[in-house]
Amino acid sequence: MHFLDQAKIFIRSGSGGPGAVSFRREKFVEYGGPDGGDGGKGGDIVFEAVEGLNTLIDFRYTQHFKAPRGKGGAGRNQTGAGGKDLVIKVPVGTQIISDDREHVLADLTEVGQQIVLLRGGDGGRGNASYKTSTNRAPRQHGTGWPAEEMWVWLRLKLLADVGLVGLPNAGKSTFINAVTNANAKVGAYPFTTLQPKLGVVQHKQREFVMADIPGLIEGAAEGAGIGDRFLGHIERCRVLLHLVDANEEDVAETYRTVRDELEAYGEGLEEKDEILALNKADTLDDEMLAALADELEQEAGVRPLIVSGATGKGVEQVLDALLERLDPQASSGEEAEDSGDWSPL
Known part of the structure; x- marks a missing residue:
């Protein structure tokens, strides 16, 4: 359809x-x-x-x-x-x-x-x-x-718990395909995704909805690229998963470009809870990934997660972080239940 x-x-x-x-x-x-x-x-x-x-x-x-x-x-x-x-x-x-x-x-x-x-x-x-x-x-x-x-x-405006944001060709479609059954189109060129895709993530006996949003470029809030037409779908997302391509020349600038567009659009997008992840980790060695993570942390103020949607590396950690942001009480309750001694009461 x-x-x-x-x-x-x-x-x-x-x-x-x-x-x-x-x-x-x-x-x-x-x-x-x-x-x-x-x-x-x-x-x-x-x-x-x-x-x-x-x-x-x-x-x-x-x-x-x-x-x-x-x-x-x-x-x-x-x-x-x-x-x-x-x-x-x-x-x-x-x-x-x-x-x-x-x-x-x-x-x-x-x-x-x-x-x-x-x-x-x-x-x-x-x-x-x-x-x-x-x-x-x-x-x-x-x-x-x-x-x-x-x-x-x-x-x-699609109703989703998690919204995937990032520049075009950041690996968003590959990631959502790895964790859901969305079957989003994947290609090695920008703007492969031209319309939002929804998928249901099942992780640790919980479910939440993830939305793959078409890539943003500089000036999107003013209509550049696909424009701000799809930014409205992010308004209803509770958590943003910001994917940064590890193969970008300047990962800090890449991160700042997307953040600037969210702030320019308004509607409280820049205030939403965000998880930052460095994607396509399978294409670089650990030393280079650590250096890029340090650079990205200096710009964003938080340590990015290392993930690869293609191989599945780090996906579990990202999903755990999303669950913690979406339902912190349930996550803390599960940890307490696992760590506590068994009791019939």
């Missing part, structure tokens, strides 16, 4: 049905009076977050959504049937943004969450409701309240 994380659609709620003009006509009833019923309410536009979806590709082919209008009223004070609400199903993590992209109208982050974005118009009044002491046979009626309509943008 093709991945699409943004789409523009047109939505319109249903207008209210017209009220009826009717008079009671019955044998032996000389002055029956008005009995026109009210019109039915128009259908609402409802967005619902559902599980099992991770793309907005369906909205590329269906872009107009219109709820049905309410039915007209009838004689004998019969109210018209209301229009059925139109429920638009979107992936969890979808934001609904105004046409000018200035305002977030809704943010659906939980399975089953619903929001009524456009309300259907109320039905018009029937002539029975216009009867007064001086106007016993009114012939006016309401035509129903008009519908609401607008263009909106849908933007999907």
Whole structure:
């Protein structure tokens, strides 16, 4: 299935049905009076977050959504049937943004969450409701309240526990393939990954979701390369795994480039918990790796982990560190359970 994380659609709620003009006509009833019923309410536009979806590709082919209008009223004070609400199903993590992209109208982050974005118009009044002491046979009626309509943008921000960040060709896809079943495309050239990939990591009887984000380059926050389009997916990640290619000429500068882009994008990305790892350790000897780790530590302030997604070297240590950041209480509890003496209580 093709991945699409943004789409523009047109939505319109249903207008209210017209009220009826009717008079009671019955044998032996000389002055029956008005009995026109009210019109039915128009259908609402409802967005619902559902599980099992991770793309907005369906909205590329269906872009107009219109709820049905309410039915007209009838004689004998019969109210018209209301229009059925139109429920638009979107992936969890979808934001609904105004046409000018200035305002977030809704943010659906939980399975089953619903929001009524456009309300259907109320039905018009029937002539029975216009009867007064001086106007016993009114012939006016309401035509129903008009519908609401607008263009909106849908933007999907994937929900993941861990986000992989780094420059293009840093080995992110190789790493996520080593720890999940994501089957991300791997190639020895930049921008092999052009869309985010999700995978489920199973480690020490725990599971968490990891997202492979397309590589960042200098100026990405201003639109360079693939731009900041995919930086939004990192917003919802709890922990960032920053991979630095050990074959880069200047690993410190490589690290700083990505950090600068996260800070330029904003939205608190630079404040997220981060684990730093020096990747592609299988291509260099231990002495060179130690020197590069010292250089990277001097720039970042933390000692990077040494890892190789291709051979699996250091992967266990990285996953352990991720689990500790994601659920520190569970990790400490497991250590205490392993180290303590057995007791039946």
